[in-house]
């Protein structure tokens with residue numbers, strides 16, 4: 001038998017959902033943010049991010065629905081008031097309040113945990129000059145002041161260690177750190193952490209990618225514990241691409257990428273799991289990376305988003321693919337002007353396009369700024385492998401001259417990793433990465 005109180009609550013929730021759904025595209029989260037987001041509902045972001053935008057937005061448009069303006073770009077436009085202040089860090093919504101009345105939750109105070117911005121950690125200024133804080137060899141390389149080189153391996157779709165080991169051997173000893181990708185496009189693969197163990201076996205420093213599309217807070221912290229136990233000391237906190245819901249999976253988004261950073265840094269600084277409040281002995285101390293899309297417009301948006309990620313506790317950034325050098329140079333100027341170069345190590349994402357099939361995918365990669373002249377150059381190349389490597393070398397040379405760029409992160413469009421060492425060859429050998437197995 002339903003209680004009168006329960007019936008009234010449900011009626012209030014339905015009436016609110018109807019009215020606010022019509023007026024604000026409300027998704028009935030039950031802990032309303034409209035007063036802080038210029039009456040634009042953050043839950044109408046297809047990823048439901050409480051802090052955004054994700055890296056898939058380009059030209060101010062949404063990754064999932066390219067004909068719609070990005071919800072978070074709109075929120076920034078309406079709340080920035082011409083400034084570039086660090087945005088507040090919104091907490092995750094409490095799932096227990098979904099489909100309840102936000103007015104009722106506001107009156108009872110139940111909504112507070114989901115609407116009160118988190119207090120940023122008290123981190124020292126000029127963080128790039130602070131002593132080493134983790135066991136990461138990438139941190140040591142970056143803090144040594146030399147120009148750093150990283151690249152990535154694609155975690156195989158099955159337990160194909162022969163292929164994985166071949167990729168690793170091709171780059172062994174030439175890079176300061178190597179990312180292992182996590183469930184690209186939301187499709188199953190060998191977990192990134194297992195690929196990282198393979199990198200360690202070859203004496204290489206791994207960066208474990210994790211996406212909030214695929215992990216809850218519980219599984220995220222658990223992954224950090226497992227990584228710590230396995231000697232993996234770098235994590236890259238990503239949103240995860242969407243591919244418009246294909247394949248059809250439940251996308252988790254228990255956190256956004258800024259909240260992942262906050263959880264990881266809170267654990268490292270305080271030895272306490274933020275979301276449970278529990279202390280942990282021998283807590284993991286990861287070196288924390290994030291991604292940013294410098295080509296999101298207006299440029300204040302990625303600058304403010306980076307400030308938020310820095311304040312949440314990020315140590316380093318790997319950028320979206322740099323095809324548009326003038327736009328990237330402008331971004332780097334803003335990055336330094338805003339003082340972000342004193343807080344974050346930035347690695348420029350350099351595309352290495354060597355395969356025709358992979359090249360044809362570039363326009364469909366979320367968030368990529370692919371100028372027509374660069375596209376024509378690659379598409380009309382007689383020898384794509386040669387031209388793709390030449391373009392990558394030119395990009396490395398150009399970004400290495402830009403103030404604030406601390407290194408490059410090569411991203412291969414093709415299958416032959418043996419081309420990568422030559423592209424960064426003139427930058428010198430990484431320290432301690434020459435273990436020949």
Ligand code: SF4
Pocket residue numbers: 020024025026027028029030031032033034041042043044102
């Ligand atoms: S923040 Fe929550 S309650 Fe407010 S409009 Fe959006 S979904 Fe509805």
